[in-house]
Amino acid sequence: MLNVTGKMLQQTAGLAAFSLPKLDALAARLTVRNYERHEIIFEQDRKAESVYVLISGVVQIAYLHNDCETVVALVPGGELFGLDAIANAAHPFRATAFEHCVAAAIKAKTLVECLLGTPYESYLNWHRSTVLPWRHMQVHCIKGISLDLRKRLAMELGHLADRFGKPHEQGVRIDLRISHEVLAAIVGASRQQVTEYLNQFDRDKIIAREGRRIIVNRDKLKQV
Incomplete structure (x- = not known):
């Protein structure tokens, strides 16, 4: 040795x-x-x-x-x-x-x-x-490097909820007025792609909206 x-x-x-x-x-x-x-x-x-x-x-x-x-x-x-x-x-x-x-x-x-x-x-x-x-x-x-866009966006929403989240009756509200443009810049995608996935998350009850605030369901978000 x-x-x-x-x-x-x-x-x-x-x-x-x-x-x-x-x-x-x-x-x-x-x-x-x-x-x-x-x-x-x-x-x-x-x-x-x-x-x-x-x-x-x-x-x-x-x-x-x-x-x-x-x-x-x-x-x-x-x-x-x-x-x-x-x-x-x-x-x-x-x-x-x-x-x-x-x-x-x-x-x-x-x-x-x-x-x-x-x-x-x-x-x-x-x-x-x-x-x-x-x-x-x-x-x-x-x-996030090896993830597809859908999973990368879900991961980023979870990260924002950890950093800026406040308890809400529907889950955790991201207490940040963040635009689709900013989210797109964070995950490296177009605004249109981010909007499409957010609308899909909304339909699947993964997220909810309150004005320009996003409320995330952590359990469903982890399953994305």
């Missing part, structure tokens, strides 16, 4: 900015593993237990949906991945070894306290209020 040292970590792209004493402390706490080509490192939707440092090789990050796989990124050696563990979240994607690789796992709390020298809970509060909303936005955009 490869013996990872602080000096080795200092040569990686993801950790080069940190001091050698901090990286020595980090290296002593790493759990290093070899992964063969196509071996799963972590599964999508599983609780993130560790952050990973890719010592060598390449890791494939992919999003699985309806038996389809969309490759999100190829991670080169020297980078960190699996950062959802910092917020005790689930992995939104699957990570597999694209080729034989060596990856080192470490608990998020240990990573934060070794490298930043700050209590984990203090950092976590900052992370949740600043980094996490942008992370959610990135994941949301990536999940």
Whole structure:
């Protein structure tokens, strides 16, 4: 098994900015593993237990949906991945070894306290209020890549309901006066296409209208 040292970590792209004493402390706490080509490192939707440092090789990050796989990124050696563990979240994607690789796992709390020298809970509060909303936005955009327009529009309505929704007797009202033109720009379609699908959603009782506000039925929206 490869013996990872602080000096080795200092040569990686993801950790080069940190001091050698901090990286020595980090290296002593790493759990290093070899992964063969196509071996799963972590599964999508599983609780993130560790952050990973890719010592060598390449890791494939992919999003699985309806038996389809969309490759999100190829991670080169020297980078960190699996950062959802910092917020005790689930992995939104699957990570597999694209080729034989060596990856080192470490608990998020240990990573934060070794490298930043700050209590984990203090950092976590900052992370949740600043980094996490942008992370959610990135994941949301990536999940729409492999969807057809109907599903992409349904996903966006659900996202808007999460962000701007208010309880309503018919479901959740999106408390935002959003035009068909704006929705079309968000999902990458024409205004006419969006109008046609919204009318269909209305007929199917997936949404309702209240002036220019849209009310969504979450249960039916998830079935689209």
